[in-house]
Amino acid sequence: MSTHIAAEHGQIAPIVLFPGDPLRAKWIADTFLTDAQLYSETRGMLGFTGTWNGHRISVQGSGMGQPSMAIYATELFKDYDVQTIVRVGSCGALTERLAVRDIIIANGACTDSGINRVRFNGLDYAPVADFSLLRAAVEASEAMSLDAAVHVGLLFSSDQFYSTRPELTEPFVAHGALGVEMETSGLYTLAAYYGRRALSICTVSDHIVTGAETTAQEREQTFGDMIEIALRAATS
Secondary structure (H helix, E strand, O other): OOOOOOOOOOOOOOOOEOOHHHHHHHHHHHHEEEEEEEEEOHHHHHEEEEEEOEEEEEOOOOOHHHHHHHHHHHHHHHHOOEEEEEEHHHHEEEOOOOOOEEEEEEEEEEOOOHHHHHOOOOOOOOOOOOHHHHHHHHHHHHHOOOOEEEEEEEEEEEEOOOOOOOOHHHHHHOOOOOEEEOOOOHHHHHHHHOEEEEEEEEEEEOOOOOOOOOOHHHHOOHHHHHHHHHHHHOOO
């Protein structure tokens, strides 16, 4: 039993879908999993285990930002021997190449966070996705009939949602960053440290350039294509 998840050993599956929003975790469990059982509601960060197409799958909320995400990812890897985490999150589009509801499969993540620089003694580390998961997610998306476009590229993991320096994202966009969110860089780093698999798949919930956005309920309950891609990739 870990400090923040507090599940019994054996209650969490080797494959975990990892939304930031605990209510999205509940929606995923109710919508996609069979016989889903709640294993944790500590601090309101819900976790469920059920089955999908015969595969045992867990869904665990992570909260917002790398510090919160790192608590849950570390405990999943270290205390529950989770082998695969797929983040299923939302992000803001940084370029007009993307539209709201497009999907980004992140091959890597840039960041303005100091967490990795502390870990690596001031040096820069390049957090990247597990290639087998990345390839499986791309193949899954290509096999599906999707209304939204799917992009493979970089995410920018910011420490601030309400940034006082929005111009700082411009060099990242110039070097290929497609979307901004708050967790992927830390997740990929932790997966590398523990020798596990991680992938981040994000749906564009709002557009930094055009101002288009989805509602809170839409972000919670309507990003099903992303979940389907994640499930197919994680179990392939």
